Amino acid sequence: MAINLLSFIKNNLLKFSVFFLFLLSSNSYSQCAGEDSSVTICDIANPTNSNINLFSLLGGSPAPGGIWVDNSKPLEESIFNGFLNAQALRNSGVYSYTYVQDPSSCTDNEATVTLIIGPYAGVPSPNVSTCDDVESFNLFQAFDGTKLAPQQNGTWKNSVTNAPLSGNTINPKALGEGNYSYTYTIPALDTCPEQSATVFIAVFRKPKSGTPSDLVLCSNADLTLYRNVNLNDLLLAEDAGGRWTEAGTNELTTLSDNRINVENIYNTLGAGTYNFVYTVLSSNPICTNSQSTVQIVIEEPLNFTGSTLIVNSDICENQITTATYNAILRRGPQIIPNGSYDVSYTIFNGTTTNFRIVNGNFVNGNFVFDIDEDDLQAVGDYTFTITNIVNTASRRACTNILGTISDVLSISPLPRINNATVTIEPICKGLDAQVVISGNTNLANGTYRVSYTLSGDNVAASQQIDFTATNGVAQFSIPATLIPNVGVNTVLNFTNIINLTSGCSNPVALSKAFTVKPLPNVGAVALNANNICLGHQDVSVQLSGLGNLTNITVDYSLTDANTLLNQNITLTVSAGNASFTIPASALLNTGNTTITLNSILDNSNGCSAVVLNKTRTFVINSIPNAPATNSFSFCKNDLRTIANLTPAGAQYQWFDSVSSTTALSTSTLLVTGTYYVKEVNPTTTCESGRTAVTVTVNELDTPVLDADGQNFCGLDNPTIQNLSDRTSADDELVWFDALENGNQLSANTALAEARTYYAYSYSSTTNCYSDPLEVTVSLSNCDVPDDFFIPDGFSPNGDQKNDVFRISNIEFIYPDFTLEIYNRYGNLMFKGNRSKTEWDGRNSDYKIGVDGIAPNGVYFYVLHFNKGNKKPTQGRLYLNR
Structure with a gap:
């Protein structure tokens, strides 16, 4: 047994304290458990029994360091230090405690101390009493609490009738008022004799306050009926002589008052429970006073409206x-x-x-x-x-x-569509497939979600979509992204359906095949459109790259300056090309307009392809305003041309008729008549309307010179007026000194030899001149006067008198003369003619003399007349400064 017990302890070390585990593992091999012993204790009340050292009760020579096991307890709770409080054992009896050593230390490694605890019945209290309202009284309460409590394994009996009790309690309420005694006995054990103790119990009467009955009323009752309620009427079997008390209502005014006004309580305090206590005082010190509470209950009805x-x-x-x-x-x-x-x-x-x-x-x-x-x-x-x-x-x-x-x-209910009719019309690639569910279903109106897969030409797993059922018919779309492949055998396989309103779902075994048609191939489509002028032209749109298409419907839109959405036009395609026009009436605004191809429909199978990024921007150019101008009036001799008309510039074109298509060059001479001008934008070539312009070219007759009217004698000092007198003109006559940019000459302007003058007829009304009459005047038409002479000297001293040598009027009489002046050495000093008629006494031409100044002296001249074969003449002159 020792080896088995120790083995059990070792196998359960985790359930023991670390302290005892340490002791067990650290024992010396020389330790032993001692010998078994047995001790009988009959005087358990002795204080020494509250701390018994079990090790001291072992026989033999036990070694310390072992483990004590309380055999009366489960092993998990049995390990202790070997010091025992025997008074804590609640029953008399036999108790054993085993001292255990490590089996490796000795063969007899276990010794047991057996304690025989004799009976102890306790010490009764001298005076014990209770009240007859107590229904259960524990007889152990009748023992002296200052002494050791009696053991619990005895039996009770009625001391008078000797009748045993079933437990340790009595019912004073059932016994009634009186004196009672009960004996507690614990049987003998070993050498210890039986022990008994008798307790005496006095039961006193408690006063009776009666059994109350409550007054329960609803606040909507007729409370006037309860204005004088006798509280005594609400008690049954009460002792007389008690008194009523209450708190809060103030209905009881004296100790003997027993009447209340319930209506007043409600009106003053409202609904609630109001307690009225009837108290009967006890005639003994054991029983307490007796009280009964009558409740006046006034309740309000609860309002659950809106719950x-x-x-x-x-x-x-x-x-x-x-x-x-x-x-x-x-x-x-x-x-x-x-x-x-x-x-x-x-x-x-x-x-x-x-x-x-x-x-x-x-x-x-x-x-x-x-x-x-x-x-x-x-x-x-x-x-x-x-x-x-x-x-x-x-x-x-x-x-x-x-x-x-x-x-x-x-x-x-679970939604059911296994026997439904499914309809899916053939669809074009890129479009959603429309699925219609009808026929034999139990689909109530509402929203549903189906799970499905696709197989065949297009494959998709675990798809879901929501739809609404109305009158047993439902429809939804299979997204185009799930059916990208063309073919006649894409199969829709339903797997589950859920009613989204109820959340009820049901597996489905239902399939339907459908066709996906090809789209027109528009990847290579190119788009072109021309620029136009506002209101004058349709836009021509050309499509190319249409491949094998033969008949199409084009959907296009215009944006930016002009908006025209989703226009459709049917076209015949030839060799991959097609064209159409956008009417000018649809293009009302100038600026950039973008044409976008939205889609192309292949009319042969009804499939339409979206055209991505196919745009072309064309310009609708503004029309220049019809030029603003006035009538023009010119003079013929001004030789005005188209270039002289306004507006002028490269953007303007002039025509000689309203229908002419050939513009006049800027060098075209103007004639009297109507001309037409339009503006052409050089960048856009857009043309304005034509503006009619009236041009008047005024013409005057050229003046006519009388025969030999140009010949005068300079000696007569002829003037422009003299020249005009020799000219005929219908209008005013004006003279200029040059054909171009000349100065107009006044009538008293003297005529000059060989000078050319230009005469014009002039109209002050039109401010025009005629073509010029060109007259070169001769002043040499003179006879030699009697007073013609050649001076014989001059004095060039700067006094403004006779400062030059000059033959007066020789230029008129002999216009081709030449004059030579020589000094006395035969050096030529001056050579004159019609344009150089005066010698100032300087030798500027031939550089003879000091600083070119001819000195005083005699000089010689030679005059050649050069007229009428008249011989030259010679002479001398004197220069005196």
């Missing part, structure tokens, strides 16, 4: 067998006290009504309760209606106000 009921939760028909339900009742605007309530409700399924009642608690205005699933066993809508609510803490004096409080719980 809501939520029954959780809607389910599907396949959940009926496992579903559980609850409901929450929420108060309306009126405060509902927390507490326990009985709630009555009905369940109506459309044909029958079930009545139910449930108890629960309102907590902060909410009442939550469970619903029996047996009431919800079929598909349908169940209407829950609250019919009554009662606070269980209330006295149910009032009928509470409910209003209508209801909710509907639905058990929804």
Whole structure:
């Protein structure tokens, strides 16, 4: 046994304290457990028995360091230090304690101390009493609490009748007033004799305050009937001579007053519970006074108007067998006290009504309760209606106000479409496929979600889409992104359907094949459009790169300066090309207009392809305004040309008729008539309208010179007027000294030899001149006068008198003369002619003399007349400064 016990301890070391584990593992091999021993204790009340050292009770020579095991306890609780309080053992009996050493230290490694604890019946209290209102009195309470308590394994009996008691309690209330005694006996054990103790119990009478009955009223009752209530009427079997008390109502005015006014209580204090206490004083010190409380209860009806009921939760028909339900009742605007309530409700399924009642608690205005699933066993809508609510803490004096409080719980059917008809029309690549579900379904109006896959030409897994069913018909779209491949065998496979309103779902086994048609190939399409002038031209649009298409419908839009959305035009394609026009009437604004190809429809299969990034911007140029101008009046001899008309510039073109298509050059001479001008924008070539311009070219007759009218004698000092007198003209005559940029000459301007003068007829009305009459004047048409002479000297001294040598009027008489002057040495000093008629005494031409100044002296001249074969003449002259 020692080895087995030690083995058990070692195997359960984790359940023992670390301290004892350490002791066990650190024992010396020389230690032993000693010998078994047995000790009988009959005087357990002796104080020495409160701390017994078990090691000292071992026989032999035990070694310290072992472990003590209390054999009366489970092994997990049995290890202790070997010091025992025997007085703590509540029963007499035999107790054993084993001292255990490490088995490796000695063969006999275990010794047991056996304690025989004799009986102890305790010490009764001298005076024990109780009241007859006590229903259970523990007889152990009759022992002296200052002494060691009696052991618990004895038996009680009535000391008078010797009848045993079933336990250790008596019922004073059943015994009644009187004196009673009971004996407690613990049998003998070993050498210790039996012990007994007798207790004496006095039972005293408690006064009777009577059995109360409460007055419970609703505030909406006729409280005038309760203005004089006798509180004694609300008690039964009470002792006389008691008195009534209360707190708060002030209805009792004296100690002998027993009447109250309930109506006044309500009017003053409102609804509530008002306690009135009837007290009868006790005639002995053991029993307490007796009190009975009569409650005057005035309740207000609770108002549940506006309350809501939520029954959780809607389910599907396949959940009926496992579903559980609850409901929450929420108060309306009126405060509902927390507490326990009985709630009555009905369940109506459309044909029958079930009545139910449930108890629960309102907590902060909410009442939550469970619903029996047996009431919800079929598909349908169940209407829950609250019919009554009662606070269980209330006295149910009032009928509470409910209003209508209801909710509907639905058990929804599973959606079924396995036998439905599915229709999918052939669709063009890039478009959504429209799916229509009809026929044999149970789809109620509402929203659903189907799960599906695609197989065949197009493959897609785990797809979902929502749709709405109306009158048993539903439709949805398969996104174009899921069906990119062309072919006649794309298969739609339904796998599941969910009613999104009810959340009910059902597997589906339903398939439908459909066709995806090819789109026209528009990847190589190119677009071109020409610039135009506003209002004058249609825009020509050219398409190329149309491949094998033969007949198409083009959808295009215009944006920017002009907007025209989604225009459709049907075109025939030839060799991949097609064209169309945008009418000028659709292009009302100038500026950049962008044409965008939206799509191209292949009319052979009805498929349309979206054209990406196919745009062309063309310009609608503004039309210049018709030029603003005036009539023009010119003179013929001005030789005005188109260049002289305004407006002028490279952008303007002039025409000689309104319909002419050939513009006149700027050098075209103007004639009297109507000309037409338009503006042409050099950048856009846009043309304005033509403006008519009236041109008048005024012409005057050229003056006519009389025969030999140009010949004069300079000696006569002829003037322009003399020349005019020899000219005929219909208009005013004016003279200029040059053909171009000349100076107009006045009538008294002297004529000059060989000078050319230009005469014009002039109209002050038109301010025009005629073509010029060119006259070169001769002043040599003179006879030699009698007073012609040649001076014989001059004095060039700067006194303004006779400072030059000059033969007067020789230029008129002999216009071709030459004059030579020589000094006395034969050196030529001066050579003159018609343009050089005067010698100033300087030798500027031939550089003879000091500083070119001819000195005083005699000089010689030679005059050649050069007229009429007249011989030259010679002479001398004197120069005197």
